Amino acid sequence: MNEKDFLKILGKTDSKYIEEASPTLKPRKKRTHIVWLSAAACIGSVIITAVAFHTGIFYKPSDGNIYTQKPSVGTHESNKTNSNTDKTDTKPNKDTDKIPEQSAKWPIKRVPAESSAEKVPVPKWEDLTLAQKYPTVQINDMEFSGQNAKLTKQTVGRELADVTATGFIGEAEKKADATAYAVIGIDERCAAAIKFDGSEEYYVYINSYYLPSTLGEFTDALSLEENIEFGAASYSYFENGAYKNIEFNDLDDSVIWDMLLSDRDAKSIDNYDSHDFTAEMTVGVSIPLLGYENIALSVTEDGYLITNILNTGKAFFIGKEKTEKFTDYVIDNCTGYEIVYVSDGEEIPE
Amino acid sequence: MEDAQIIKLFSERDELALKETRLKYGGYCMIIARNILGSEEDAEECINDALIRLWNAIPPHNPKSLQAMIGKITRNIALNRYDSSNAKKRGGGQTELVLNELTECFASTDNTRNIADSLDIQKAISRFLKSLKTQNRIIFMQRYWYLCSVKEISQNLSVSESKVKMTLMRIRGRLKEFLEKEGIDI
Known part of the structure; x- marks a missing residue:
């Protein structure tokens, strides 16, 4: 018996001892950075949920007060006039290093609040897809996780290996035989197509632990130039006791490529979880081939490009100058709306 | 809500059971998964997975202690997840x-x-x-x-x-x- 065996055996110990030792629950400070949404989280929620994000930055300016977010936005004159907004006059000034007395005034867009994951019906085992029933598979000693997405036969490449996929009903492990194939245009270390014995469908499985060394390696591994789609950019700041969420809809793809994704040598960090990244500006991204819809590509104030593509956080240092320039560009050149969520006609405070 | 009522909801296949379980034991499960994995995001995924397994397990199971059952399931999922080489590399909490x-x-x-x-x-x-x-x-x-x-x-x-x-x-x-x-x- 080794120490891991012991931990597992101890896991099956009497319930009374588990309850007896239940640790004290301590409330944690609300985290205000990107909440990653993984494939695993999707298993129970059939809906595709946008990655929820808050962009909070704690800082302590010279007045000694700690603010939740520095409203760091551009200071130079707007290059684009928007008849609906008066951004140049009203946007916060980052050089003052203080919360502005006058808030940014963006036109308000009221949108219905999305139903939360808690309200989503959880399907019965028999109603789950094969990828949901058997969410884990080992291919060449790498663990891949099932996405709730299917591939067409045209996007499936060479055969990689015969595999056994595993899943659980309660605590009982279930297994299913399958064949793993490459996905055309995707590095075999990143994703695979899984075809279960007796089924004609190909499911996308993702290696969440793939870690590229550079941004160029990452974009090549996923053929992002062909596969990625960009959505709205989002920015939020704290004002008068509430978060203001601003959405920009007309950001050109070429700007993202030029300003954020062009530095192919930008190094990836290998200890993402030990950093406390806070996104300053986030662009929604989709990779339909791999089943991703509206996940996040963000810049941080301290110069990182971060994303949750492939389910786990990845960060590339592209430099503070670039991330600031991008944020300023979006604020100055794109049409923004303050997003206010409403439910049954009532506004939901952030 | 009392555990017996929540278990009854599971038995009746009422999805309110999941909401109530998360409400009552979400923080408890978060402690377990976060201690093992060292990441709040990974822990949240474990809790979602645990709820699904619980949904598929009750019925037929009728646990004496719902807390212990969801705790055990969460712990198993988190330890299995930790077994992946990258989770170890990242430190994996405690x-x-x-x-x-x-x-x-x-x-x-x-x-x-x-x-x-x-x-x-x-x-x-x-x-x-x-x-x-x-x-x-x-x-x-x-x-x-x-x-x-x-x-x-x-x-x-x-x-x-x-x-x-x-x-x-x-x-x-x-x-x-x-x-x-x-x-x-x-």
């Missing part, structure tokens, strides 16, 4: 530290595959736990079942960190002796 502490008790051999299924060993460990004084058992369980840090345990029980460390060291010694005496291959 898991690496706990495993290192336990190496002094075990030979770290894997010659006993499927050992977790051994009912005899489970029973022996239950006897060992029963033999401990209540506070010592709580300290031991908080460290090796919940994978709480020494600091958290000291705060939970209002005792010094040095006392927690000393107690754990003594219990590990007793555990090794106990398992050897029971003829369990370690």
Whole structure:
């Protein structure tokens, strides 16, 4: 018996001892950075949920007060006039290093609040897809996780290996035989197509632990130039006791490529979880081939490009100058709306 | 809501059961998964997975303790997730530290595959736990079942960190002796 065996055996110990030792629950400070949404989280929620994000930055300016977010936005004159907004006059000034007395005034867009994951019906085992029933598979000693997405036969490449996929009903492990194939245009270390014995469908499985060394390696591994789609950019700041969420809809793809994704040598960090990244500006991204819809590509104030593509956080240092320039560009050149969520006609405070 | 009512909702396939379980035990499960994985995001995924497994397990199961059942499921999922090489590489919360502490008790051999299924060993460990004084058992369980840090345990029980460390060291010694005496291959 080794120490891991012991931990597992101890896991099956009497319930009374588990309850007896239940640790004290301590409330944690609300985290205000990107909440990653993984494939695993999707298993129970059939809906595709946008990655929820808050962009909070704690800082302590010279007045000694700690603010939740520095409203760091551009200071130079707007290059684009928007008849609906008066951004140049009203946007916060980052050089003052203080919360502005006058808030940014963006036109308000009221949108219905999305139903939360808690309200989503959880399907019965028999109603789950094969990828949901058997969410884990080992291919060449790498663990891949099932996405709730299917591939067409045209996007499936060479055969990689015969595999056994595993899943659980309660605590009982279930297994299913399958064949793993490459996905055309995707590095075999990143994703695979899984075809279960007796089924004609190909499911996308993702290696969440793939870690590229550079941004160029990452974009090549996923053929992002062909596969990625960009959505709205989002920015939020704290004002008068509430978060203001601003959405920009007309950001050109070429700007993202030029300003954020062009530095192919930008190094990836290998200890993402030990950093406390806070996104300053986030662009929604989709990779339909791999089943991703509206996940996040963000810049941080301290110069990182971060994303949750492939389910786990990845960060590339592209430099503070670039991330600031991008944020300023979006604020100055794109049409923004303050997003206010409403439910049954009532506004939901952030 | 009382556990019995929640279990009844599960039996009736009412999805309110999931909401109530998350409401009541979400924080509890978060502690378990976060202690093992060291990441709040990974822990949240474990909780979602645990709820699905619970949904598929009740019925037919009718647990005596819903808290213990969701806790066990969450812990299993988190430990399995930790087993992936990258989770280890990233530090994995308290898991690496706990495993290192336990190496002094075990030979770290894997010659006993499927050992977790051994009912005899489970029973022996239950006897060992029963033999401990209540506070010592709580300290031991908080460290090796919940994978709480020494600091958290000291705060939970209002005792010094040095006392927690000393107690754990003594219990590990007793555990090794106990398992050897029971003829369990370690």
